[in-house]
Amino acid sequence: AQSVTQLGSHVSVSEGALVLLRCNYSSSVPPYLFWYVQYPNQGLQLLLKYTSAATLVKGINGFEAEFKKSETSFHLTKPSAHMSDAAEYFCAVSEGNGNKLVFGAGTILRVKS
Amino acid sequence: DTEVTQTPKHLVMGMTNKKSLKCEQHMGHRAMYWYKQKAKKPPELMFVYSYEKLSINESVPSRFSPECPNSSLLNLHLHALQPEDSALYLCASRRGEREYGTDTQYFGPGTRLTVL
Numbered sequence: 451a452q453s454v455t456q457l458g459s460h461v462s463v464s465e466g467a468l469v470l471l472r473c474n475y476s477s478s479v480p481p482y483l484f485w486y487v488q489y490p491n492q493g494l495q496l497l498l499k500y501t502s503a504a505t506l507v508k509g510i511n512g513f514e515a516e517f518k519k520s521e522t523s524f525h526l527t528k529p530s531a532h533m534s535d536a537a538e539y540f541c542a543v544s545e546g547n548g549n550k551l552v553f554g555a556g557t558i559l560r561v562k563s
Numbered sequence: 564d565t566e567v568t569q570t571p572k573h574l575v576m577g578m579t580n581k582k583s584l585k586c587e588q589h590m591g592h593r594a595m596y597w598y599k600q601k602a603k604k605p606p607e608l609m610f611v612y613s614y615e616k617l618s619i620n621e622s623v624p625s626r627f628s629p630e631c632p633n634s635s636l637l638n639l640h641l642h643a644l645q646p647e648d649s650a651l652y653l654c655a656s657r658r659g660e661r662e663y664g665t666d667t668q669y670f671g672p673g674t675r676l677t678v679l
Contacts, residue, residue: 484667493567493653496605527593540605549594549657550619551668552606 452477452543456554464562469513469528473541476522482544483524484551485515485524488539497539500524511535536561566590567671569654575677578644584674585653586637596655596668597629597635606653612637644678651675 475481480502486494498509505517515526526539526549541554576582586595594613598606611619612631626648628640637654644660654671 459637491651491673491675493569493672494655495670496667499667549611549613550608556603556605 452545454543454554455539456541456557460558462560463531466530469531471526473524474522475543484534484542485526486540487537531561533561567656567669569671569674573675577629577679581642588656592656594657597639598653600651646678649678
């Protein structure tokens with residue numbers, strides 16, 4: 451079965467600093483990987499997804515992620531954090547034909563002024 | 564338009580009540596999902612409907628009863644719930660069950676359920 455591991459349940463950065471949220475996956479087949487963001491008391495919003503077309507994926511709100519097969523990683527980055535980035539971030543991998551998403555435990559991002 | 568709507572936004576019910584959650588999408592998606600999310604946890608899949616037929620039931624207790632009356636609408640009927648069922652219930656939709664793994668699931672804003 452496929453799985454994802456998010457290292458760090460909480461990450462704190464200063465406004466303007468680099469954001470790095472880590473995600474490692476376990477999959478026996480080429481994975482389809484997603485990053486979602488969840489603001490308090492809201493649903494999940496797709497930030498970006500890996501479709502095997504390119505290893506560096508650009509998403510919304512200035513986020514990007516790089517797929518590294520050798521490291522089985524799909525870390526999320528943003529060059530400069532903004533206060534509005536404070537939220538919970540979930541990495542997910544799709545199983546089979548993609549009908550099921552397997553989520554990581556989530557990382558809460560705190561942005562300090 | 565990539566919007567999934569859910570009503571109500573908040574729901575408080577007693578353990579003997581019967582209530583329903585509603586989810587709607589008008590994107591022409593043929594796969595719809597119910598998830599349960601407890602605080603500080605990722606969403607847990609409950610049910611998947613594909614082309615209006617139940618295709619996945621993740622061993623959910625029978626006090627949760629899903630229904631898909633048409634391709635745009637998904638309901639979750641609740642009866643005799645327990646306090647531990649209090650959670651955020653999320654609905655999602657996707658183009659189709661048999662589509663590619665890269666297809667996105669679009670989530671609604673959720674219903675915050677409290678069982679007293």
